Amino acid sequence: MSVAAELYKQAVDSYFEDDYGSAFEKLSEALSEEPENPEYYLKRSIVGSKLKKFENSLEDSIKAIALLEEKKVENKTLSRAYLRKGLTFYNLERFVRAKETFEKVRSLNPEEKDLDLWWKKCVDKCPKEAESLKKVEPSSSQPAPPVDKLQPPGSSKIKTEWYQNHDFITITLFIKNAKQNDVTVEFEQRGVSISVKTSAGSDVNYDWEPLSHPIIPEESKYLVLSTKIELRLKKAHSGVQWGVLEGTDTLAGHFSNQASKPNYPSSARNARNWDKLEKELQNDDDKLEGDQALNSMFQKLYKDAGEDVRKAMVKSFVESGGTCLSTNWEEVSKNKVEVRPPEGMEPKKY
Numbered sequence: 001m002s003v004a005a006e007l008y009k010q011a012v013d014s015y016f017e018d019d020y021g022s023a024f025e026k027l028s029e030a031l032s033e034e035p036e037n038p039e040y041y042l043k044r045s046i047v048g049s050k051l052k053k054f055e056n057s058l059e060d061s062i063k064a065i066a067l068l069e070e071k072k073v074e075n076k077t078l079s080r081a082y083l084r085k086g087l088t089f090y091n092l093e094r095f096v097r098a099k100e101t102f103e104k105v106r107s108l109n110p111e112e113k114d115l116d117l118w119w120k121k122c123v124d125k126c127p128k129e130a131e132s133l134k135k136v137e138p139s140s141s142q143p144a145p146p147v148d149k150l151q152p153p154g155s156s157k158i159k160t161e162w163y164q165n166h167d168f169i170t171i172t173l174f175i176k177n178a179k180q181n182d183v184t185v186e187f188e189q190r191g192v193s194i195s196v197k198t199s200a201g202s203d204v205n206y207d208w209e210p211l212s213h214p215i216i217p218e219e220s221k222y223l224v225l226s227t228k229i230e231l232r233l234k235k236a237h238s239g240v241q242w243g244v245l246e247g248t249d250t251l252a253g254h255f256s257n258q259a260s261k262p263n264y265p266s267s268a269r270n271a272r273n274w275d276k277l278e279k280e281l282q283n284d285d286d287k288l289e290g291d292q293a294l295n296s297m298f299q300k301l302y303k304d305a306g307e308d309v310r311k312a313m314v315k316s317f318v319e320s321g322g323t324c325l326s327t328n329w330e331e332v333s334k335n336k337v338e339v340r341p342p343e344g345m346e347p348k349k350y
Helices: 003-016 020-033 038-050 054-071 075-091 095-108 115-136 274-286 290-304 307-319
Strands: 160-164 168-173 183-188 191-197 203-208 221-224 229-234 263-266
Touching (some): 003 038, 020 038, 054 191, 075 095
Antiparallel strands (some): 168 229
16 A cells, blocks of 8 residues: 555544544645545545635645546546535635536536535525625725735735736736646636645635626636746637626726727726827827937837847947947947948048
8 A cells, every 4th residue: 555545544534533633634645645636635625624724625626626627537526526616615605606616516417416405505695695795896986906815825925917808818927936736727607716836835826706707617728837827718708898807897898890909917906998098108209300209219119129139229329429220239249330421421520
């Protein structure tokens, strides 16, 4: 028997002796030996609920689901993990998400024991949860800043932002050096949650629900990059311009038929009208004339250029006495740039 299997056996014994603390520790040790074992996550989720560690229980159920789906197990096995997730949502009093999860269980295994009982409990609770959301819902005139639920201590230092285009909502979390295996994302029709185990060893959890508009979970995805994690939510209704990310959206609009420009990153609950700002800046540039207009053009060119282009611009402009501006670093790096006065004029040294 492997070390992990022996620890698992000890955890089961502790569980049936009602020693849930010991069972939780043994399962954690077993997972350190076999971190890709979905059964260990599922059992620890059950024990976590006994200890009222509901956030940990939810995270473990989500991890178990991800591993089981990766292994392409039969629906009956997968439904157990979704049932555990639904029960944890219920314990967290997130009845809308619990109801949605129980409906997922029904689609996988309609004969799941006690499923109808829990689903009916959620139906009874859902109106109360919706009413509580209305009470804290911010007014459209003074929208409140977004609240990231499941936010652990210290996670306020993590910057998040969101933007959109015609078809997708993109949420970015600026977490460096996250590993693919340490990131768990769950997409639902009206919600998305993410759990990240950081390089420092702490857990970061975010949950956006209810989303202001529905998404298509099957066509949504996420990317783990060296400097950030991106969640790409596929809009169920393409072309709808979300005014807010969560809650009731009284600011929604539609993208024009022109080639759509994205609404660029914002951590605010309300989307900014960047097209309007761009037009205002463009109008300001139109008012410039002569040297001012030329300098404005040079500044924009320099600002948007890469490192080699910038070096080429500086070297050519300085060495030519302002008579030449080149963006070809390969060319100007080889020799000194000669002075090239306008036609009909001669250079003079002072």
